[in-house]
Amino acid sequence: MNDILATTHRGFLTSLPVALHHDSVLLTSLDTYGHERVPACPSGMPCWFYPPRAYEQEGGPAKLWVPGRYARKSQPRSKVADVTLADVTRPAVLAAVAEFDRLGRERFLKVTGFGRARSYYLDYEGRLYDSKPIIGYAHGVSTETTSWRPTDLKGEDKTVAQRLEALGFTVAFLPNPDWTRDEIILACDLVEANGWHQLDSNDERVKSLSDLLQNPAIHRGRRNPDFRNPAGVALKTYNIVADSSNGNQLDKLVREEFRANPQEMRALAGRIRELFREGMGGESGADLDVDEASAREGGVVLRAHLRRERDPKLRRKKLADAKRRGVSIMCEVCGFDFERVYGDRGRDYIECHHRTPLHTTGETETRLRDLALICSNCHRMAHRGNPWLTVEALKTLVVGRAAL
Numbered sequence: 042m043n044d045i046l047a048t049t050h051r052g053f054l055t056s057l058p059v060a061l062h063h064d065s066v067l068l069t070s071l072d073t074y075g076h077e078r079v080p081a082c083p084s085g086m087p088c089w090f091y092p093p094r095a096y097e098q099e100g101g102p103a104k105l106w107v108p109g110r111y112a113r114k115s116q117p118r119s120k121v122a123d124v125t126l127a128d129v130t131r132p133a134v135l136a137a138v139a140e141f142d143r144l145g146r147e148r149f150l151k152v153t154g155f156g157r158a159r160s161y162y163l164d165y166e167g168r169l170y171d172s173k174p175i176i177g178y179a180h181g182v183s184t185e186t187t188s189w190r191p192t193d194l195k196g197e198d199k200t201v202a203q204r205l206e207a208l209g210f211t212v213a214f215l216p217n218p219d220w221t222r223d224e225i226i227l228a229c230d231l232v233e234a235n236g237w238h239q240l241d242s243n244d245e246r247v248k249s250l251s252d253l254l255q256n257p258a259i260h261r262g263r264r265n266p267d268f269r270n271p272a273g274v275a276l277k278t279y280n281i282v283a284d285s286s287n288g289n290q291l292d293k294l295v296r297e298e299f300r301a302n303p304q305e306m307r308a309l310a311g312r313i314r315e316l317f318r319e320g321m322g323g324e325s326g327a328d329l330d331v332d333e334a335s336a337r338e339g340g341v342v343l344r345a346h347l348r349r350e351r352d353p354k355l356r357r358k359k360l361a362d363a364k365r366r367g368v369s370i371m372c373e374v375c376g377f378d379f380e381r382v383y384g385d386r387g388r389d390y391i392e393c394h395h396r397t398p399l400h401t402t403g404e405t406e407t408r409l410r411d412l413a414l415i416c417s418n419c420h421r422m423a424h425r426g427n428p429w430l431t432v433e434a435l436k437t438l439v440v441g442r443a444a445l
Contacts, residue, residue: 126176126200131208133182137175138165146171146266153177154190157267160216161202169213169266176201215265220277223313223341224254224269225295228277230310233299239282242275250274258320309342316341356393359412372416374423374436379416392420396432 141149150157155174162169173194181188194201202212220228231246232239240247254269267273281292299306363370370391371378379387391414413432415423419439423430430438 126204128183129176129179129204129208130183131210133179134163134175134205134208134210136182137178138163138170140178141170141175149178150174153188156191158265159198160214160265161198162213162215162265163205164211164213169215172201172205172212173198176204213263213265215263217265217268217273218260219289220291222291222295223317224259225277225281225291226306226310226313227253227317228274229281229292229295229299230307232278232281232296233303233307235278237282239279240275242271244275247271247274247278253314253317256317256320259317312342312345316345355412359393359409359414360389360391362409363414370414372419373413373432374415374419375439377416377418391415392417394420394423394432 144152150171153174155171155177158171158173161172163172163175164170173191177189177191177194180186202214205212227250231250235246242248248271251269251271251274254274255264260268277292281296295306360370369378370380370389372391379390381387383390394413394415396411396413415432419435423432423435
């Protein structure tokens with residue numbers, strides 16, 4: 042082992058013990074080269090130097106220079122073979138793509154030593170490729186040297202994406218979206234049925250849920266290759282069981298709801314699963330009758346519930362039944378009468394509300410006594426937050442506030 046002068050990742054000079062090859066000579070002077078860190082290379086791209094390169098000093102023998110990962114040279118240089126992202130060429134990237142296709146994704150990642158991409162993907166001819174493994178392999182093709190390894194590109198996702206774009210490629214930014222409450226309920230349903238133990242990615246129940254969550258109707262738009270895969274579903278079951286900091290706050294809230302009301306939550310999970318299988322999921326556009334918090338907490342079940350409540354045939358039947366029984370067309374919660382306030386314009390203006398959430402009754406035929414006539418404000422308040430308020434509970438709240 043010998044000590045050679047090298048530049049660390051912070052740009053300072055240090056002595057680094059390395060094993061020198063027989064054809065390398067120790068670098069003992071930096072008088073000509075003055076290595077130091079500068080903001081960027083002339084190309085504007087970060088400079089990378091891997092592996093250690095031998096070069097010839099003018100008028101002297103071969104020397105070995107081992108700069109650190111972010112080392113820069115600010116002084117005039119002679120024949121120095123610097124390797125940077127700017128050295129990666131388009132043909133080399135295409136060669137990496139061809140090798141990816143030949144080996145398949147899993148084997149290509151194993152050969153290059155990289156993990157799966159988390160957000161940035163090379164989008165070429167309709168297919169997605171993990172960007173850093175592609176660049177790492179392309180480096181070896183471009184420079185006819187060793188391909189970059191994961192440690193050489195650590196934390197450089199955006200920089201790699203920028204280089205690919207500079208070469209004329211399209212880069213897709215496809216991070217995994219956060220799990221919705223509906224999805225967490227389904228995962229928690231698996232955990233609860235498994236005795237509150239996490240499930241393995243090879244478990245058939247996990248695979249089945251993964252297939253269901255990958256339904257394009259649930260999350261619209263393009264998704265990355267690992268979206269809601271079995272490994273991701275298994276990890277979510279772990280987060281729910283372990284109260285992991287990697288999970289989101291909804292994990293804990295849903296878990297507590299299951300422990301407090303297991304029967305109701307099982308029914309809700311069944312209803313969500315049924316609606317997902319029917320292809321009802323991530324509806325496009327916001328619902329003007331539901332605020333963001335309610336939509337996030339109610340999810341697909343709330344949308345299905347409102348869709349049924351808005352059935353014009355049910356509303357007409359409910360109004361006709363109320364008139365036949367001599368009941369005033371006014372809000373059953375707060376007593377607001379639209380016709381009294383707005384005259385003819387407000388006559389028969391009222392909304393229908395299911396007294397019992399449909400996920401607890403299922404897709405049964407709705408009876409008129411299952412419906413309540415309430416104003417739009419009270420209707421929104423009934424569905425706001427979780428759990429939904431019954432007509433009676435909401436009326437008690439309104440009366441109590443009026444007495445203050």
